[in-house]
Amino acid sequence: MSTKLRAAIVGSTGYGGVELIRFLLAHPYVEITSVISSSASGAPIADGYPHLNQIVTERLDGIDIELIRGKADVVFLATPHGVSIDLSPKLLDAGLKVIDLSGDFRLKDGQVYEQWYKHKPAEASYLDRAVYGLCELFGADVPGAQFISNPGCYPTATILGLAPLAAKRWIDLKSVIVDAKSGVSGAGRGLSQVVHYAEINENFLAYKVNRHQHTPEIEQAIGRLAGEEATITFTTHLVPMTRGIMSTIYVNLKQARSEDEIFDLFRSYYEGRSFVRIRDKGKYPGTKEVFGSNYCDIGLSLDSRTGRLTIISVIDNMVKGAAGQAIQNLNLMMGWDETTGLTFTPVYP
Numbered sequence: 001m002s003t004k005l006r007a008a009i010v011g012s013t014g015y016g017g018v019e020l021i022r023f024l025l026a027h028p029y030v031e032i033t034s035v036i037s038s039s040a041s042g043a044p045i046a047d048g049y050p051h052l053n054q055i056v057t058e059r060l061d062g063i064d065i066e067l068i069r070g071k072a073d074v075v076f077l078a079t080p081h082g083v084s085i086d087l088s089p090k091l092l093d094a095g096l097k098v099i100d101l102s103g104d105f106r107l108k109d110g111q112v113y114e115q116w117y118k119h120k121p122a123e124a125s126y127l128d129r130a131v132y133g134l135c136e137l138f139g140a141d142v143p144g145a146q147f148i149s150n151p152g153c154y155p156t157a158t159i160l161g162l163a164p165l166a167a168k169r170w171i172d173l174k175s176v177i178v179d180a181k182s183g184v185s186g187a188g189r190g191l192s193q194v195v196h197y198a199e200i201n202e203n204f205l206a207y208k209v210n211r212h213q214h215t216p217e218i219e220q221a222i223g224r225l226a227g228e229e230a231t232i233t234f235t236t237h238l239v240p241m242t243r244g245i246m247s248t249i250y251v252n253l254k255q256a257r258s259e260d261e262i263f264d265l266f267r268s269y270y271e272g273r274s275f276v277r278i279r280d281k282g283k284y285p286g287t288k289e290v291f292g293s294n295y296c297d298i299g300l301s302l303d304s305r306t307g308r309l310t311i312i313s314v315i316d317n318m319v320k321g322a323a324g325q326a327i328q329n330l331n332l333m334m335g336w337d338e339t340t341g342l343t344f345t346p347v348y349p
């Protein structure tokens with residue numbers, strides 16, 4: 001009998017789901033025992049994803065709590081917002097470990113969730129149980145947890161870019177402006193006009209301006225690190241590429257600092273954290289430099305003329321922004337090295 005941890009993936013037919021499959025197949029301590037679909041049970045997953053031919057031969061299971069309980073120890077939910085609100089409590093009550101990739105359990109205040117996501121929130125007791133798994137910052141909460149709420153893609157890039165400064169209270173938290181861009185895989189596999197080739201090719205557009213659902217998630221994490229309320233301006237853009245997020249962040253420093261002090265702060269804050277790489281002075285990361293990997297790369301530049309600091313933070317939305325971070329959380333949950341199964345070199349060029 002296998003001694004590996006048995007994993008089930010709900011939403012396995014989506015982009016987040018297939019990225020989980022790619023990483024879990026390479027994980028030494030985990031085996032995928034159930035790939036689950038709410039709409040195509042019985043079909044081989046490779047029907048919809050021919051790149052998985054001869055690699056994943058299992059047929060899709062339906063969503064059946066007893067079946068999942070019999071087949072799995074941990075369940076990843078890579079489902080649209082709203083699904084996990086009912087499903088996670090059932091899986092938790094069945095004794096399963098749950099890692100939810102959606103936004104349903106990230107915000108601790110149900111009213112704030114309802115305001116931004118337009119769904120009724122989950123029951124407060126389950127919201128309280130969910131551990132917000134931004135590993136480099138709140139990873140100490142994860143070992144032994146049963147229920148992880150995996151951070152959003154834009155929040156991961158943005159919060160990692162701001163964290164050292166927020167934790168040290170070096171910045172004016174009302175001055176933060178985040179100008180973020182994402183590739184189209186961030187919108188999932190479903191078809192919509194905005195990701196139609198003819199609409200996004202050779203195009204670059206802003207969307208959800210001042211109403212993006214990730215705004216309160218970033219404010220919640222930055223507020224927690226700084227111990228004071230944060231109110232940010234957050235603008236998202238879609239760019240004609242498949243993967244990648246770049247968050248360009250502008251902040252006012254509370255008092256004058258040298259660029260050396262800022263670099264020293266970032267380097268010491270992330271010392272020993274395998275997946276955060278601080279670029280040297282004068283060098284700025286591009287999304288291709290993290291493509292397919294779990295890295296978050298950060299570049300910094302202080303404008304002594306304005307006193308403003310510019311932070312450039314890039315991730316692969318599918319990896320550090322979703323599946324990779326979910327597996328990093330699983331590793332911490334289980335007491336394994338957090339890099340297990342995640343040490344892929346970025347795909348370049």
Ligand SMILES: NC(=O)C1=CN([C@@H]2O[C@H](COP(=O)(O)OP(=O)(O)OC[C@H]3O[C@@H](n4cnc5c(N)ncnc54)[C@H](OP(=O)(O)O)[C@@H]3O)[C@@H](O)[C@H]2O)C=CC1
Pocket residue numbers: 010011012013014015016017036037038039040077078079080081083101102103151152153185186187188189190317318321322
């Ligand atoms: N794409 C990204 O970069 C990121 C995504 N996320 C989050 O991860 C989650 C999945 O995103 P993504 O993979 O991109 O989305 P997709 O749209 O690509 O996939 C979602 C999958 O969920 C399944 N699904 C749809 N409705 C239901 C339902 N009612 N019950 C159960 N399953 C359902 C569908 O599969 P089927 O019909 O087979 O059940 C579908 O394939 C979302 O919450 C998203 O916000 C988070 C960070 C980054």
Ligand SMILES: CC(=O)N[C@@H](CCC(=O)OP(=O)(O)O)C(=O)O
Pocket residue numbers: 101102103151152153154182183184185186187213214236238
């Ligand atoms: C490009 C694109 O459309 N991106 C999505 C990201 C959504 C996502 O992945 O949602 P969570 O991270 O909240 O789970 C958006 O802006 O809503």
